[in-house]
Amino acid sequence: MSEEWPVTAAEWAKFMARPINERLLVFDEEAEKISGASVSDLRxxxxxxxxxxxxxPKTGGGYVRVWGKNSIIISAIAKQIDENSILGIIESGEIAASIKDSLFLKIIEESISQKKSYNIENDAQNDWAICIYDIIFVKIEKISTRENYDICISILDEIIQIENDEQRNQMRKAEINYSAMIRLNISGTIREVHKKFELLA
Structure with a gap:
């Protein structure tokens, strides 16, 4: 925390009474409402x-837990991955937290502006949704076995069983489709997080 932030319990109480978009710290209930992740998932x-x-510090003694905006965004992304893959919330959180800062900023900027500066067909390496897709695939590949492939999402099953060019082309289409879903869900979630911080101000 920066030096200009509150120190005493009374100062913190006054600070936390300010609008959310000014303090950028939220309590458990606010974090749950904004991120879509339950307090249990946040823990x-x-x-x-x-x-x-x-x-x-609380005025009457003891402490209370608060969450920063970046943690809320990571939680929201993790929740989307959790709901759209066979991964659990912890594995999804590891993926969300592993996103590099430069990519993280790109996700936020593109999500809020709703604009892309590249073409997915010709510049896939700069597509953050493709990058997240690749991370998801690697994570699922690590925790999956031949016996439980049948419960994997169909896109992953297709990739694992690639045998010829036609299947590779099908895989590429499926990759783009799944990545498009990732972009739609995560971008929408980040816009909602941004909006809720403003609305709860």
């Missing part, structure tokens, strides 16, 4: 090291 993500929480 799991925190324990796994995917997100961080701060503790601020």
């Amino acid at each position: 799991k993500l925190q324990t796994a090291g995917a997100i961080k929480a701060d503790k601020i």
Whole structure:
């Protein structure tokens, strides 16, 4: 925390009474409402090291947990991955937390502006949705076995069983389709997080 932030419990109480979009720290209930992840999921993500929480002093003694905006965004992304793959919330959180800062900023900027500066067909390496798709695939590949491939999402099953050019072309189409779903869901989620921070101000 920066030096200009509150120190005493009374100062913290006054600070946390300010609008959310000014303090950018939220309590458990606010974090749940904004991110879509339950408090239980937030705690799991925190324990796994995917997100961080701060503790601020209460006026009557003790501390209360608060979450920063970046942790809320990571939680929201993790929740989307969790809901759209066979991965659990912890594995999804590890993926969300592993996104490099430069890519993280690109995701936020593109999601809020709703504009892309590249063509997915010709510039896939700059497509953050493709990057997340690749990470998801690697993560699922690590935790999957031949016996449980049948429960994997169909896109992953297609990739694993590639045998010829036609299947590779089908895989590429499926990759683009699944990545488009990732972009749609995560971009929408980030816009909602941004909007909720403003609405709860």
